[in-house]
Amino acid sequence: MRIEVLYVDGCPNHAPTVERVKQIAADLGVQERVEEIEVTSLNQAQQLRFLGSPTVRVNGVDIAPSTRQRTTYGLSCRVYSGVSGVPPDELIMAAFQSPPASA
Numbered sequence: 001m002r003i004e005v006l007y008v009d010g011c012p013n014h015a016p017t018v019e020r021v022k023q024i025a026a027d028l029g030v031q032e033r034v035e036e037i038e039v040t041s042l043n044q045a046q047q048l049r050f051l052g053s054p055t056v057r058v059n060g061v062d063i064a065p066s067t068r069q070r071t072t073y074g075l076s077c078r079v080y081s082g083v084s085g086v087p088p089d090e091l092i093m094a095a096f097q098s099p100p101a102s103a
Contacts, residue, residue, distance in 0.1 A: 001030065001096075004057045006037045008075050011053040013085035021056060024092045045073045052078030056087055056095070063087060063095040 005021060007014040014036075021034050039050045050073050056063045064080065064087065080087045 001032045002035070002057075002059050003030075003032050004035045004037055004055075004060075006039055006048060006050050006053070006055040006057070008039055008053040011077065011085075013077075014054050016086050017054040017056065020086060020089065021092055024089060025096060028093065028096050030096050039075065042073075042075060045075055049073055050075075052076045054078060054085070054087075056092065058095040061095075063091045 003021065003025065005014070005018050007017075018034060018036060024030075025032070025034065037048070039045050039048060039053070044050070049071075051062065051067055051070055052074070053076070055078060062068055077085060079085055080091070
C-alpha cells in the first residue's frame with residue numbers, strides 16, 4: 001500500500017492531516033510509510049492530479065470517492081465535507097480498510 005499526502009507550503013492543514021493519517025494507520029495496523037509530497041507549481045499540480053492541499057491518496061487514488069472524476073487541479077486549499085481542511089477520519093479509515101487499486 002502506498003500512502004501519500006500532497007500539500008502546498010504553508011498549508012495549515014498539512015501537519016494535522018499527516019498526524020491523523022499516521023495515527024489511523026497505526027490504529028489499524030497499517031505499517032506503510034506516509035509519503036509527503038510538496039506541490040510547488042501549477043504544472044506539477046496538473047501532472048500529479050492535485051485537487052488541493054492537503055490531498056490524501058492510497059495507491060495513487062484520492063481517498064474521497066466523490067472527487068475522483070474532478071479535473072480542477074491547482075495550487076489551492078482543499079475543504080472536505082464543506083467544513084474542514086482535514087479529511088474526515090471515516091474517509092481515511094475506509095481507504096486503508098479497502099485500498100483502491102492503483103490509478
